[in-house]
Amino acid sequence: MKPVLMCCSVSVDFDGFYALQGADLKVYPHEVRFLIGPNGAGKTTLLDVICGKTRASSGKVLFYSHDITDMPEHKIVQLGISRKFQSPSIFHQLTVWENMELALKQDRGLFAVLRAKMSEADRDMIITLLQRIELLDYADQKAGSLSHGQKQWLEIGMQLIQFPQLLLLDEPIAGMSAAERERTGELIHEIARDCAVVIVEHDMDFVRRFSKQVTVMHEGKVLCEGTMEDIQQNEKVVEIYLGREEKAC
Amino acid sequence: MIKKNWMYWLFFLALFLAPFYLTEFRLSLLGKFLCFAMIAIGISLIWGYTGILSLGHGVYFGLGAYCMAMYLKLEASGGRLPDFMEWSGVNKLPWFWKPFEQPVIAISSAIIVPVLLAMFLSYFTFRNRIKGVYFSLLSQAIVVVFVTLFIGKQEWTGGTNGLTNFSTVFGFSLSSPLTQIVLYLLTVVLLLSMFLFSRWLTRSRFGRVLVAIRDSENRVRFLGFNPTTYKVFVYSLSAAFAGIAGAMFVLQVGLISPAMMGIIPSIEMVLWVAVGGRSSLIGAIIGAIVTNGAKSFFSENYPDIWLLFLGGLFIAVVLFLPNGLTGVYQSVRQRKKQGEVRANEASSHVLQRVSRF
Numbered sequence: 001m002k003p004v005l006m007c008c009s010v011s012v013d014f015d016g017f018y019a020l021q022g023a024d025l026k027v028y029p030h031e032v033r034f035l036i037g038p039n040g041a042g043k044t045t046l047l048d049v050i051c052g053k054t055r056a057s058s059g060k061v062l063f064y065s066h067d068i069t070d071m072p073e074h075k076i077v078q079l080g081i082s083r084k085f086q087s088p089s090i091f092h093q094l095t096v097w098e099n100m101e102l103a104l105k106q107d108r109g110l111f112a113v114l115r116a117k118m119s120e121a122d123r124d125m126i127i128t129l130l131q132r133i134e135l136l137d138y139a140d141q142k143a144g145s146l147s148h149g150q151k152q153w154l155e156i157g158m159q160l161i162q163f164p165q166l167l168l169l170d171e172p173i174a175g176m177s178a179a180e181r182e183r184t185g186e187l188i189h190e191i192a193r194d195c196a197v198v199i200v201e202h203d204m205d206f207v208r209r210f211s212k213q214v215t216v217m218h219e220g221k222v223l224c225e226g227t228m229e230d231i232q233q234n235e236k237v238v239e240i241y242l243g244r245e246e247k248a249c
Numbered sequence: 250m251i252k253k254n255w256m257y258w259l260f261f262l263a264l265f266l267a268p269f270y271l272t273e274f275r276l277s278l279l280g281k282f283l284c285f286a287m288i289a290i291g292i293s294l295i296w297g298y299t300g301i302l303s304l305g306h307g308v309y310f311g312l313g314a315y316c317m318a319m320y321l322k323l324e325a326s327g328g329r330l331p332d333f334m335e336w337s338g339v340n341k342l343p344w345f346w347k348p349f350e351q352p353v354i355a356i357s358s359a360i361i362v363p364v365l366l367a368m369f370l371s372y373f374t375f376r377n378r379i380k381g382v383y384f385s386l387l388s389q390a391i392v393v394v395f396v397t398l399f400i401g402k403q404e405w406t407g408g409t410n411g412l413t414n415f416s417t418v419f420g421f422s423l424s425s426p427l428t429q430i431v432l433y434l435l436t437v438v439l440l441l442s443m444f445l446f447s448r449w450l451t452r453s454r455f456g457r458v459l460v461a462i463r464d465s466e467n468r469v470r471f472l473g474f475n476p477t478t479y480k481v482f483v484y485s486l487s488a489a490f491a492g493i494a495g496a497m498f499v500l501q502v503g504l505i506s507p508a509m510m511g512i513i514p515s516i517e518m519v520l521w522v523a524v525g526g527r528s529s530l531i532g533a534i535i536g537a538i539v540t541n542g543a544k545s546f547f548s549e550n551y552p553d554i555w556l557l558f559l560g561g562l563f564i565a566v567v568l569f570l571p572n573g574l575t576g577v578y579q580s581v582r583q584r585k586k587q588g589e590v591r592a593n594e595a596s597s598h599v600l601q602r603v604s605r606f
């Protein structure tokens with residue numbers, strides 16, 4: 001099977017500090033890939049490179065056969081990669097509904113947007129998605145007034161409505177209650193029926209519960225890959241990461 | 250819809266009927282204020298809605314005004330060289346003055362020249378992701394450049410005195426009251442069109458993209474929009490409004506000089522919008538009229554304290570009225586509404602109690 005995403009020895013140089021030092025990653029269709037690793041391992045930076053927020057100093061990022069290494073952010077989105085940021089970044093001044101409206105898959109050119117009208121199909125789609133993320137009752141509220149967990153869901157909803165082929169999630173369950181976490185985990189697997197998901201997560205219980213393939217990063221490189229069981233056996237991983245967590249417990 | 254907006258319509262109706270109840274002098278003042286209101290609408294679009302603070306709109310206003318003034322000056326000179334050129338020893342009309350003999354070219358230049366400058370400036374800054382204070386400073390720098398240029402090139406621009414001493418427009422005498430009333434009404438029509446167009450823009454999906462850019466430009470990018478295109482468009486649109494305002498200003502005031510497009514006027518323009526409420530189009534219009542009304546009241550009666558008043562006003566708005574006059578109106582209305590709700594609740598409590606017995 002052809003991978004959706006291929007990162008080939010990606011390095012990122014922040015004025016002499018290498019946040020990524022030749023990271024490799026392959027993600028296949030319908031996969032839910034967890035990225036774990038200690039703080040500062042470069043997980044967020046890797047997602048930033050994929051979505052164009054940060055530029056790779058060397059290496060390549062391929063999306064199917066497109067070379068997206070140097071593509072502008074909005075073009076990458078239009079190809080079908082969407083990104084949820086670590087801190088919820090929704091538009092606080094707009095209502096929940098308006099946030100979804102902007103996120104719709106649409107022609108984002110200026111003149112198309114000037115003439116844009118909400119079609120029945122779009123309306124139904126927003127309603128369906130708002131139901132799925134349990135925000136339909138809040139449609140007319142300003143997004144800034146939502147709770148932290150609801151903001152996270154709204155942002156996930158805004159990714160889903162774009163029907164991406166690759167979804168990048170950075171710590172999506174931060175600040176959520178136990179019930180919200182459970183629901184988010186299920187949601188992620190529902191999403192994976194339609195697209196590949198790369199998800200950065202710190203919460204090991206969550207990873208254990210919802211992961212199939214896990215990639216461990218350390219000091220800007222990929223340390224190893226496998227199922228959670230495989231990884232827990234890996235000595236290096238135990239040493240740098242799980243061990244530290246267990247010791248802490 | 251009509252019911253909710255009756256105040257807007259009443260306001261514009263009052264403007265249309267002003268020739269019937271204002272003296273000639275007051276009408277020409279109001280006409281001038283309405284030109285300023287056009288600029289204010291544009292600034293509300295870029296600043297209030299999109300979050301771009303431009304401190305350089307004097308230039309777009311000035312360029313529009315000079316384009317129109319060049320035509321008027323040539324018409325007043327009746328085929329001879331404009332007076333100020335003779336004084337500075339020019340003996341042939343400069344090539345770029347020539348096209349302004351044509352009214353169509355002069356009027357379209359009053360829009361196109363400011364728009365081209367705005368597109369040029371905004372494209373290169375926004376594409377390079379220069380934002381916030383840096384953009385504001387850059388827009389001020391443009392003002393300095395243009396004012397210096399216009400003062401320095403006296404033989405082409407009339408220098409510090411600017412362009413004045415016009416006589417007719419399309420053959421009609423500028424000093425005739427009828428011409429002035431027609432120009433006034435044209436100003437109201439233009440203002441109304443700009444208001445309606447901007448209102449349509451801000452209520453469409455396009456308007457939501459603008460607010461989204463103000464909220465978080467990066468996020469807009471990651472939804473697949475290119476914010477640069479939107480910002481350049483709305484910035485250039487506001488320059489077009491300022492250019493039209495400049496042209497109408499010259500027709501009614503009969504004078505444009507570098508001092509009117511300088512740094513102080515450019516900052517005042519932002520202040521009008523701050524006073525009215527920056528994210529309200531009608532607020533911007535009212536802000537321009539009220540501030541300038543106060544300005545002419547004070548400069549007629551107490552010329553010395555106008556600048557103090559202006560400074561005080563600015564401080565008051567920034568400290569106490571972040572949403573300007575519109576904000577005050579809205580919070581009063583909200584309080585009143587809450588008061589009514591409470592009164593209703595209270596009376597229904599009473600009724601419930603009464604019915605229990």
Ligand SMILES: Nc1ncnc2c1ncn2[C@@H]1O[C@H](COP(=O)(O)OP(=O)(O)O)[C@@H](O)[C@H]1O
Binds near residue numbers: 019042
């Ligand atoms: N813009 C930046 N400039 C300099 N250093 C950065 C920047 N962004 C991240 N870093 C550094 O790069 C390393 C990797 O960061 P990050 O990718 O956020 O780690 P993770 O998400 O795995 O915790 C960290 O040491 C961080 O301090």
Ligand SMILES: [Mg+2]
Binds near residue numbers: 043045
């Ligand atoms: Mg991170």
